[in-house]
Amino acid sequence: xxxxNDHIELFLDHYYKRPIPPGYxxxxxxxxxxxxxxxxxxxxxxxxxDGGKVLHVSLNGITSVDAIEGEIFRLLHPVLAxxxxxxxxxxxxxxxRATIKVDLDGNGRxxxxxxxxxxxxxxxxxxxxxxxxxLVFDDIERCSIPIAELLGxxxxxxxxxxxxxxxxxxxxxIIRQEEIESATDxxxxxxxxxxxxxxxxxTFEIEPEIDAAARAFVGEFAxxxxxxxxxxxxxxxxxxxxxxxxxxxxxxxxxxxxLEDLLNHLAPDIRDSSAVVAELISRYxxxxxxIKSGSMVPGDIRDLSRDGYLxxxxxxxxxxxxxxxxxxxxxxxxFVDEPVSNExxxxxxxxxxxxxxxxxxxxxxxxxxSSEQQPSWVRLWHASSLTDEEISELLPQVAHELKNGLYTxxxxxxxxxxxxxxLSDLEIHKESRREILDTAKLQLDRLRAVGxxxxxxxxxxNISMGAGYGxxxxxxxxxxxxxxxVAHWSNSAEAERIDQFPRRSEELLTLMNTDSxxxxxxxxxxxxxxxxxxxxxxxxxxxxxxxVDQYLAIAPSDKQRVGMTFRRRYExxxxxxxxxxxxxxxGQVSELLKARAANLRGTMVANNLVDLAKLMADAxxxxxxxxxxxxxxxxxxxxxxAETNGRK
Numbered sequence: 001x002x003x004x005n006d007h008i009e010l011f012l013d014h015y016y017k018r019p020i021p022p023g024y025x026x027x028x029x030x031x032x033x034x035x036x037x038x039x040x041x042x043x044x045x046x047x048x049x050d051g052g053k054v055l056h057v058s059l060n061g062i063t064s065v066d067a068i069e070g071e072i073f074r075l076l077h078p079v080l081a082x083x084x085x086x087x088x089x090x091x092x093x094x095x096x097r098a099t100i101k102v103d104l105d106g107n108g109r110x111x112x113x114x115x116x117x118x119x120x121x122x123x124x125x126x127x128x129x130x131x132x133x134x135l136v137f138d139d140i141e142r143c144s145i146p147i148a149e150l151l152g153x154x155x156x157x158x159x160x161x162x163x164x165x166x167x168x169x170x171x172x173x174i175i176r177q178e179e180i181e182s183a184t185d186x187x188x189x190x191x192x193x194x195x196x197x198x199x200x201x202x203t204f205e206i207e208p209e210i211d212a213a214a215r216a217f218v219g220e221f222a223x224x225x226x227x228x229x230x231x232x233x234x235x236x237x238x239x240x241x242x243x244x245x246x247x248x249x250x251x252x253x254x255x256x257x258x259l260e261d262l263l264n265h266l267a268p269d270i271r272d273s274s275a276v277v278a279e280l281i282s283r284y285x286x287x288x289x290x291i292k293s294g295s296m297v298p299g300d301i302r303d304l305s306r307d308g309y310l311x312x313x314x315x316x317x318x319x320x321x322x323x324x325x326x327x328x329x330x331x332x333x334x335f336v337d338e339p340v341s342n343e344x345x346x347x348x349x350x351x352x353x354x355x356x357x358x359x360x361x362x363x364x365x366x367x368x369x370s371s372e373q374q375p376s377w378v379r380l381w382h383a384s385s386l387t388d389e390e391i392s393e394l395l396p397q398v399a400h401e402l403k404n405g406l407y408t409x410x411x412x413x414x415x416x417x418x419x420x421x422x423l424s425d426l427e428i429h430k431e432s433r434r435e436i437l438d439t440a441k442l443q444l445d446r447l448r449a450v451g452x453x454x455x456x457x458x459x460x461x462n463i464s465m466g467a468g469y470g471x472x473x474x475x476x477x478x479x480x481x482x483x484x485x486v487a488h489w490s491n492s493a494e495a496e497r498i499d500q501f502p503r504r505s506e507e508l509l510t511l512m513n514t515d516s517x518x519x520x521x522x523x524x525x526x527x528x529x530x531x532x533x534x535x536x537x538x539x540x541x542x543x544x545x546x547x548v549d550q551y552l553a554i555a556p557s558d559k560q561r562v563g564m565t566f567r568r569r570y571e572x573x574x575x576x577x578x579x580x581x582x583x584x585x586x587g588q589v590s591e592l593l594k595a596r597a598a599n600l601r602g603t604m605v606a607n608n609l610v611d612l613a614k615l616m617a618d619a620x621x622x623x624x625x626x627x628x629x630x631x632x633x634x635x636x637x638x639x640x641x642a643e644t645n646g647r648k
Contacts, residue, residue: 005039005206005207008028008204011204012026013046015164016050016164018164021162022201023158023201024200026165026167026200027196027203027204028040028168029168029171030207031247032170032173033208033250035213035249036206038216040138041056044056053133057135057136058138059138059143060138062145063144063145065153134163134165135164138168139168140168140169140174141177147191147192152195154167154199158199175193178190210242210252214234217253218230224260225263225271229263229277229281232274233282236281237252237281237285240289240332241289246289251289256285258288259285263280266356267360270363270364275368276368282330282332283335286326296326300322301342301345304342337384338366339362339366339368341362341471341472341473342473343473344359362470363471366472367382377401378415378472380398395428398420402420407443408452409452410455410459411459411468412470413444414469416440417436421433421436421476421482425476437484440485444488444492445492453493460486501536502541504533504541505539505540508523512551512558513553513554516561520562520568523569525575535578535579537579539586540585544588545592548592559608563612566619583619583624586616587616589616590613590616591613596609597610597613
């Protein structure tokens with residue numbers, strides 16, 4: 001199969017084999033990610049198989065000529081250049097100069113014979129034989145040496161050492177950088193082009209070789225599921241790459257390596273579905289290309305959904321910017337009905353979180369895994385992919401399950417309700433939206449009564465960012481009924497949380513006795529991700545005498561940690577506004593601590609009690625000052641709880 005770069009390979013093969021030094025360098029240029037380095041490594045590998053000798057020097061991050069010399073020395077003599085060879089530091093410059101015979105000092109003489117400051121060391125012939133060497137300087141545009149100085153240095157290898165030299169660069173970036181640096185000094189403008197004319201005799205531009213590159217990248221993987229899947233989907237990989245139009249082979253290689261781990265860890269039943277695997281590969285590559293190119297940020301993935309599709313039809317500006325553009329570009333990918341939810345994609349690309357269990361659940365709830373084992377609401381969620389007969393069978397089941405309280409999670413109630421909202425609008429379901437909403441509210445209240453709303457707190461917390469449930473986004477998002485149902489869920493979940501305060505407070509009291517460190521972390525803002533009650537007024541539900549008795553029973557080291565808890569808990573005004581109702585409790589406990597201390601006067605325990613009593617009195621004062629300036633209290637939440645209980 002012919003390659004768009006065959007002519008470059010033919011020329012370089014001739015260039016390598018020329019018996020007489022050509023007296024000029026060759027420039028191989030191309031955009032970042034076009035495959036320049038990959039192409040050159042392949043070409044140089046063939047040269048080495050043919051008996052040629054190569055020095056391939058990357059200038060990425062190089063800041064001085066000395067650093068280049070050090071890299072050349074390392075490539076020539078890796079043993080001498082190792083950290084364990086003290087000789088290297090003494091002979092590096094002399095050996096390098098003897099090897100390449102370059103006038104580094106500009107005195108017109110080969111420096112190999114003019115280094116009196118270095119010890120005279122006889123260099124073996126096998127270390128100084130450079131006949132047939134090809135010297136390749138890669139990443140020219142990433143070198144920090146001024147371009148004029150760098151090219152002047154490289155020119156010595158061509159003119160004085162009679163070496164064959166190849167430069168590999170993103171020439172557009174070199175010119176762009178030079179224009180920026182020369183903005184205030186027009187005399188140096190175009191220095192690169194001026195020196196290039198003298199140094200470079202032939203210029204070639206690399207075109208991405210997707211066929212060969214993809215095969216080479218896949219060949220780098222160890223045998224396993226991912227490698228098999230990549231081979232099976234070779235055509236699709238090349239198609240998505242071409243549709244992206246970014247032509248960046250580096251991005252393709254990175255995406256494949258990132259995807260390998262996910263594919264290798266999927267459950268066997270999912271790996272057995274060739275359709276699912278093909279969709280995963282296609283979507284991952286498309287999203288990765290868009291994000292790595294800077295055309296999207298991970299959060300924009302949320303627009304690639306059914307909501308984005310509907311908004312694009314309504315000429316929503318944000319949707320036109322993402323959904324319409326990306327869905328048009330990747331014609332073979334249906335971003336509306338996908339096997340992995342958008343929130344999981346966001347977590348993967350934004351935070352590096354690859355939750356295999358959640359991904360598998362999302363896939364199993366997708367149309368690609370449709371089966372009788374899926375819940376009826378999951379199958380009906382995909383109604384647009386079902387026949388009317390299948391919908392007629394599933395719809396009564398879902399309506400029955402919702403009305404009769406057969407759902408045990410708030411996310412299931414939300415999905416069933418939203419699917420029915422959608423089908424009601426299409427006149428497929430005969431209930432009105434209001435009837436569906438009232439039924440759903442009753443079921444959320446039922447779940448609250450048995451304390452199950454808290455199971456889906458993460459979904460509720462992230463719902464404003466497009467979170468769904470079970471790997472599926474909610475239908476009808478944004479409608480008045482949807483927002484009212486979410487508000488009811490939120491209010492009911494908060495009421496459930498408040499209802500649990502007394503039980504939680506007892507758990508805290510036990511925790512103070514069994515694990516004072518966990519007691520501290522639960523009540524104070526920390527960096528370990530706990531701090532679950534730092535702004536929740538739970539302590540007021542503990543009987544003051546029970547708290548003091550428990551405090552007296554714990555070890556001295558635990559008493560110190562409890563004291564630190566109360567020193568740190570009330571440091572921040574933002575959380576103190578939520579804790580104002582603990583002020584009365586703090587005052588009561590403080591007085592009780594002082595009374596107990598009076599009875600134990602003359603002991604270390606009495607001193608501990610006095611110290612804690614003062615900390616609590618100070619905290620009480622801080623909270624009361626918040627109340628005096630109109631700080632927020634939890635009275636509103638208590639009133640809402642009372643009102644809710646009154647309706648039950």
